[in-house]
Amino acid sequence: LSQTTSDKIRLNQIGFYPNGPKTAAIITAEESSFYILNTTHTDTLFSGKLQKPVTNAISGKIVRLADFSSFHKQGTFILSIPAVGYSYPFTIKNNVHHLLAVSTLKSYYYQRASIPLISKFAGQWARAEGHPDTQILIHPSAASANHPAGTIISSSRGWYDAGDYNKYIVNSGITMGTLLSLYEDFPKYTETIHTNIPESQNAIPDLLDEILWNLRWMLTMQDAEDGGVYHKLTNASFDGMIMPDRTIKPRYVVKKNTIATLDFAAVMAQASRVFRKYPKQLPGLADSCLQSAQKAWIWAQNNPEVLYQQNLINQQNDPDITTGSYEDKSNKDEWVWAATELYVTTKDNKYYPYIKQDLDNALSIPSWNQVRTLAYYTLSRYGSTLTQTGKKDLPSIQKHITSLADNLLKDVEMQPYGTVMGKTAKDYIWGSNSLAANQGIALVYAYQITHNSRYLHYALSNLDFILGRNGTGYCYVTGSGSKSPHHPHHRPSIADGIDAPIPGLLAGGANPGQQDKCEYPTTIADECYADIDCSYATNEIAINWNAPMVYLVTALEALQRS
Ligand code: G3I
Ligand code: 9MR
Known part of the structure; x- marks a missing residue:
């Protein structure tokens, strides 16, 4: 029987930890043995039997799992099923996802506005500076006595939000919260992540240097007179598919509002805590962040x-x-998130009632418009150092997190791919891969609280999901694995004339909404994905999707080392 690589074998295309769980999902109804071979197919190193078939309730496809967790040998291998074919190659070793942690973080450098990317850091993706953003118009919706419509402010730096070139405070909020939390949760390992950026030689970890690029932009989005924060810095309409230095449309800051201002307050309060560690390198920054946060809080009140x-x-x-x-x-x-970050940073009980009032409601997986769970992560992280007031509620706060995780694990055995992601078609929202990553993060927090390894096991299942064990067989990070997106809805990747897309970017993922009206192979929720640049509903990238990806892969690496 001559075999070829088969798309019916779905597995993490990067690999597995020697002592970690190892699972592949095979689209097959047939009972069969499976084999682990070396990459030249000359040696069989392990064999096992496929598990009982499970019908995927979303697509009707029949799926069997191959569990080779008890195979611990290090190296690069393929999985073979005679009647199906070979898998893509995968590696078993310690630190197997370290480079992915590096590349997914590095992607933020490529998203930077207001700086040329030079080849020393950007390689073949070097490009001219886009959007200096020193001449930003006050939109009429944002006009005030001090800043009438049409007057100009400077609002440089920051990351482009996604495949477009605008900069949005709300989406920066959850992105920065997630990345700052990663640093607070795993400082030691994150300090070993080197992304080769212009600031790499300074005494600040690359993760924090990258965060600073967006933090300094965010600070300019606050109206210093009254503390209110503009919603976004944007063109009136989207740019075409052009490089960022070719754009000519005027840019505006638009309406100050409560949600943007509270997201800003939360980020600044957390940043003030984190950057307080670097008084010599960043004199005054921690104080400025805290003052800005407090001013924003007052505006919101x-x-x-x-x-x-x-x-x-x-x-x-x-x-x-x-x-x-x-x-x-x-x-x-x-309100809960901003109050929490201010409370933890200042230890001032005046913020606590805003946290307390919402303490009875169940948590949900974070997204740009739902940030309450980020607050609980912070409260849990700082548990022992909270004031007496907060400490009393710590058991209940942590119980909320473990209940969220327990809900994710409910009936997970019925999920055909053995992942937490995709138990129902409802998981396939716009940016579904970020839901997979954020579910994984909730499981990591539950593990940190309980040390129950079942949570960690299933956090890894969602990493496997993103890297190939899913309904399409894509490894959804550009430049990673054997079958990854080549045509993301990402203006620089489309316009730069270079074949390979910018690496380290997480595609949005399967979403049957088809809001972009592009051509899709199917309407089945977990398969509705197209690697075409038209597809902003499944194949765009975004800073708030990459952040949980960076968090999940980095946290799992860190925990594997500890
Ligand atoms: O809130 C409803 C919910 O009640 C309902 O059950 C659910 C059913 O589909 O829909 C929910 O609304 C969704 C909303 O996001 C909130 O999650 C909409 O369907 C969905 O279309 C909407 O998608 C957002 C999209 O912009 C369109 O507004 C994505 O979350 C958001 O990530 C995406 O963000 C874009 C920026 O606008 C521009 N830059 C690129 C970025 C990424 O595509
Ligand atoms: O490129 C835009 C992308 O970043 C957004 O997520 C998306 C939804 O808001 O819109 C894209 O822009 C499209 C616009 O909405 C309609 N005309 C075509 C634009 C480019 O595909």
């Missing part, structure tokens, strides 16, 4: 219900703004 509603703004102001709206209807969770 004076303006507690200002929502960003793009349609309304466009009815009342010109020009119309049609870029990403990041409209969130509820600010309840942002």
Whole structure:
């Protein structure tokens, strides 16, 4: 029987830890043995039997798992099933995901506005500076006595949000919170992640240097007069598929609102804690962050219900703004998050009632418009150092996190791919891969609280999901694995004339919504993905999707080493 590589074998295309779980999912109804071979197919090193078939309730496909967790040998291998074919190669070794932790973090360097990317750091993806952002117009929706419409502010730096070139405070909020939390949770290992960026030679870890690029932009988005924070820095309409230095559309800051201001307050309060460690390198920064956070908090208290509603703004102001709206209807969770970060940083009990009032409700997986769980992660992390007031509630706070994780594990055995992600079709939202990563993070926190390795096991299952054990067989990070996205909806990757997309970027993933009206092979939720640049509903990239990816892969590496 002559065999070829088969797309029906779905596994983590990067690899596995010698003592960790190792699972592949095979689209087959047939009973069979499976074999682990060396890459030249000359030696059989392990064999086992496929598990009983499970029907995927979403697609109707029949899936069997191959469990080779008891194979501990280090090296690069393939999995073979005679009637199906060979898998893509995978590696078993310690630190197997370290380079992925590096590349997913490095992707933020490629997203930087206001700086040329030089080949020493960017390799073949070197490009001219995009968007100096020193001449930003105050949009009429953002006008105040001190800053009338049409006047100019400077608002440089920051990361481009996604495949587009705009910069949005709400989405920066969860992104920065996730990355700052990664540093706070795993400082030692994150300090060994070297991304080769312009600041790499300084005494600050590369993760924090990268974060600083966006932090300094965020600071410029606050109206220093009153503390309110603009919703976004944006063109009126999206740019075409051009390089960032070729864009000519005027850019605006638009309406200050409560949610953007609270997200900003949370990030600044957390950043003040983190950067306090570097008084020599960053004199005054921690204090400025804290003052900005407190000013933002006061603005929010004076303006507690200002929502960003793009349609309304466009009815009342010109020009119309049609870029990403990041409209969130509820600010309840942002109050909790901002109060928490301010409380933990200042130890001032005055913030605690905002946390307490919401303590009875169950948690949900974080997303750009739902940040309450980030607050609980921070409270749990600082458990022993909280004031007496907070310490009393710590058991209940941690119980909320473990309950969230337990919900994820409920009926996980029925999931055909053996992953937490994808138990129901509802998981396949716009940016579904970020849901997979954020679920993994919830499991990591539950593991940190309980040391129950079942949580860690299933956190890894979602990493496997993202890297290939899923309904499409894609390893969803550009430049990683054997079958990864080549045509993300990402302007620089499309316009730069280089074949390979910019590496380290997580594609949004399967989403049956098809909001972009592109051509898809199917409408099945867990298979509705197309590696075409038209597809912003499944194949765009975004900073708030990459951040949980960076967190999950880095946390799992760190825990594997500890
Ligand atoms: O809130 C509803 C929920 O009640 C409902 O059950 C669910 C059912 O589909 O939909 C929820 O709304 C979704 C919303 O996100 C909130 O999660 C919408 O369907 C969905 O279309 C919407 O997608 C957002 C998309 O922008 C369009 O607004 C994505 O989350 C968001 O990541 C994406 O962000 C874009 C920026 O606007 C522009 N830059 C690129 C970036 C990534 O694509
Ligand atoms: O490129 C835009 C992408 O970043 C957004 O996520 C998406 C949804 O807001 O919109 C994309 O822009 C498209 C616009 O919405 C409609 N005309 C075509 C644009 C490029 O595909």
